[in-house]
Amino acid sequence: MHPNVTAGIDVALLVFYAFVLFFISLVFYLRREDRREGYPLEDEMSGRVDTLGGVLSTASPKFFKLPFGHGTVTAPVGRTEGREPVNIAARRFENHGGSPYIPTGNPLADGVGPAAWANRAKRPDLDMEGHPRIVPLSTATGFSVAREDSDLAGWPVVGADGAVAGHVSDLWIDKADRLVRYIQIAGEGGPLLAPIMMASVQRSRRRVVIDALNAAQFAGVPRLEATDQITLYEEERVQAYFGGGYLYANAERQEPIL
Secondary structure, three states: OOOOOOOOHHHHHHHHHHHHHHHHHHHHHHHHHOOOOOOOOOOEEEEEEEOOOOOOOOOOOOOOOOOOOEEEEEEEOOOOOOOOOOOOOOEEEOOOOOOOEEEOOOOHHOOHHHOOOOOOOOOOOOOOOOOOEEHHHOOOOOOOOOOOOOOOOOOEOOOOOEEEEEEEEOOOOOOOOEEEEEEEEEEEEEEEEEEEEOOOOEEEOOEOOOOOOOHHHHHHHOOOOOOOOOOOOHHHHHHHHHHHHHHHHHHHOOOOOO
């Protein structure tokens, strides 16, 4: 006779218990992992940093090795590693949680609301070979605008108020994705970049319209340190400046539609 190994054991029940244990463990694992960015939280009114929690709710630090010798990144990070609270130039409309902020300075430059930016790395975005992927078209060997299109050189750039902010002097392309990322504008204070995704190219009138800003506000666009490359941090600043203009460029944009 062969012994009955499963006599008195409910295999189906054991499988069910194993599944429940696995599911509970998965929930704790996912909750730990989703706390790698944006934590620790802070109280909306007082700014007090909330507790990190125990081992079941806080992810243990992981180290991510960056390519091309750019060191390592740790997540989550502490409050002393570039995530200190920042006093923004704005005040609450009312003293309660969820109240909107009213700018007290220049919101485009102070990083308020839609003009906020993240402190990204101060190095260029790189392609698979370790070279800067976003560069001026004039310096990109082997790249050119299709014959059917214009390189926009000399075209006026018009702001939301209809005034001319400057003229196109170059295009900045993404060599990896094979598309134009920025328009370089020759204006007062030197050349500046504007995201082409926020521009309307009007071929019939041979002009470029960027209604995110008024013409005079183009002078405040954050400038680049180098003439042939743009860092991730500079991209963040430039895009935040133009993005904030859709709310703060004109006073009437800040009012409700209805």
